[in-house]
Amino acid sequence: MRPNARAALDSFRKPAFLKPMRDAKPNKERSPKKPASAERQPGVRRSDAARIPGASVHTSLASEIGLRIVRGDYPPGTILPNEAKWSETFSVSRSAVREAIKMLMAKSLLASRPKIGSWVEPKERWNLLDRDVLAWYATSPDREVFLKTVQEFRHIIEPEASAFAAMRRTEEQMAEISQACREMGEAASLQERTRADTRFHLAILRASGNDLLVPLGVLIESAFDHLFTFTTRAVDDLNHVQKLHEAIEKNIRLQRPDAARAAVRKLLANTDNVIKSR
C-alpha cells in the first residue's frame, strides 16, 4: 500500500471526494518506513468514526463507498465517479477500487457496464439484510426509525421461530438455548449479559429448523448493538426480563409451541416499552 493511502481514506471520510489532493501522482521512491500520519496536512479532519484499523484497503473503501450510498449521497440511478476518479481521490490503485466495487455489486448496491460506469441500483434491490449494509443503514440520520423497523421485524419473526423451535429443537440445540439463558442470569457485566442475550435469540433461530431464518440473526445482533445504548435499566427490570427469557426457554424445552410463541411476544412487548420510554 502506498504510504498515505490509509490516511487519505481517513481524511476523506466526511468532506466528500471533491477535495484537491496533494500527492496524487505516484511516488517513485517507495518510501521505506511510512511517515504517513506525520506529514498529513493539519487542516484535514481525521475522522475516527468508520476507521477500520486492521482492514484491507479494498474493505475500507467498500465501507466508505457503501456508507455513502446507503446514506443517500448518491441517490439510486446516479452514476458514480469512475474507477480512475476513486483511485485518485483515495490514492489507491484501480485494482483496489475495483475489488471494493465488486463487493458492493455483490450486495446489489451497484451495477456497472463498460462505457457507462457504475450506478446506484434502486433501493428495492439492495440487500438490506446483509450484515454490512445493515450496519451502514443503521448509521442513518435517526436511529429511532431504524430501531423501530428492526423491532417490528422481530415481532414478525421471533414468535414463529420460537414456536418452530419448540417443535423441532434437538437436544443439542436445546442445550445451547438453555446455556445462553443461564449465562444471561449469571452475567457480571451488562455487556456480557447482552452477549449472552444475543446468543440466546440466535440459538432459537437455529433451532427453528428453517435454514432461512438463520440469516435474520444479523437483525437481532444489530438490534442489540443499538439497544445497548438504552443501558439504564433498573435491577428489578433486569430480573423481570430474565424471568421472561426463562419462560421462553422452559416452553421450548417442554415443546409447547403456542406457549413459546406467547412468551416471546411478552418479551418483545417489554422491549417495546423500554424503547418507547426513552
Add this chain to the structure above:
Amino acid sequence: MRPNARAALDSFRKPAFLKPMRDAKPNKERSPKKPASAERQPGVRRSDAARIPGASVHTSLASEIGLRIVRGDYPPGTILPNEAKWSETFSVSRSAVREAIKMLMAKSLLASRPKIGSWVEPKERWNLLDRDVLAWYATSPDREVFLKTVQEFRHIIEPEASAFAAMRRTEEQMAEISQACREMGEAASLQERTRADTRFHLAILRASGNDLLVPLGVLIESAFDHLFTFTTRAVDDLNHVQKLHEAIEKNIRLQRPDAARAAVRKLLANTDNVIKSR
C-alpha cells in the same frame, strides 16, 4: 479475455478443478478471432447448465465457485485452492479470480488472510437471503426440501406483511397491488400470469411500510421460479386462486388488517396443497 477462458470456465463445470490443463501458460500472440470452441478437446464435457452468456469472467467465476461452495464441494472450514490455482484452472488472470472471490466474501461465503488462503465460512454466516446464494442453494440435491423451507418462510412473513400493508398502504402502493391482481386475471399465458403474481406479492411487501421486508422479495421470486414447474393446474383451480388473490386485494384496499392476514393464510394453504399433491 483470453480466447479460451470462457470455454475453460464451461468445460470445468463438473469435473472439479484438478484436471490437467493444456494451454496453461500465456499465449503470447493474442489470437485475433477466437477459434476457442473449435479446438476444445473432444473428451471434455461442456456443461450448459450454469452458462452465463453475457456475463463477465469474474461474475461467471463467482457463480461457479459460489455454486460449488453452497453445493457442499468445499465444506465450511475448508481451505480453498489459492488464487494462482484458480487462475490456472480456469485460464483467467489472478485479478479476475480476486474479484470473484471478493464478491463471495461480500456474501460471507468466504473469508481470507495472507499466508493462510481463503476458507469457507461456517454456514450460519452465509447470507442465504442473497439473490445469488439463494439461486445456488436452490439447485441443491432435492428441490423438495428447498421449496418446503421457502414456503414455510412465506407463512411467517406474508400474513403479517399483508396486515401491515392494510394499515399503511398509500394510494400509489394500492394501485400497484390492484393492477398486479387485475393483470393476473387477464394474463394470456401461464408465464405472464406468474409474473403478475410475483409482482402482486412484491407490491404487498413494499406496501407493508417496513423496509426490511422488501429484501425478502427474493424468496418469493425464487419460490415462484421453482413453483413454476408445478404447472399442471386445472382452469377451475386457477379461478379459485384468482378469487383468493382478489380477497387479499380487497381487504388491503378496505384497510382490514386481520381479514387481510386471514386471506393470505388461505392462499398459502392452497399453495401448500398444490405442493403436497405432487
Add this chain to the structure above:
DNA sequence: TACGCTCTATTGTCAGACAATATTGCTTTC
C-alpha cells in the same frame, strides 16, 4: 428524418512485480 459510421469514455481483463502477514519449522537457550 432516419440510418449508419466513427469517436471516445469507461469498465473488463491481463500480466508481472513487490509488500504484508502469519504459519511452519528450525535453532537456540535454559
Add this chain to the structure above:
DNA sequence: GAAAGCAATATTGTCTGACAATAGAGCGTA
C-alpha cells in the same frame, strides 16, 4: 528435553501499466 525466539516460506494484498470490449454521443449521409 522443553520452551522460546527466529528465519524461511506460502499466500493474500496492493500497485502499475497495458490492451480489449462495450455502447453512448456526435456526426455525416441518404
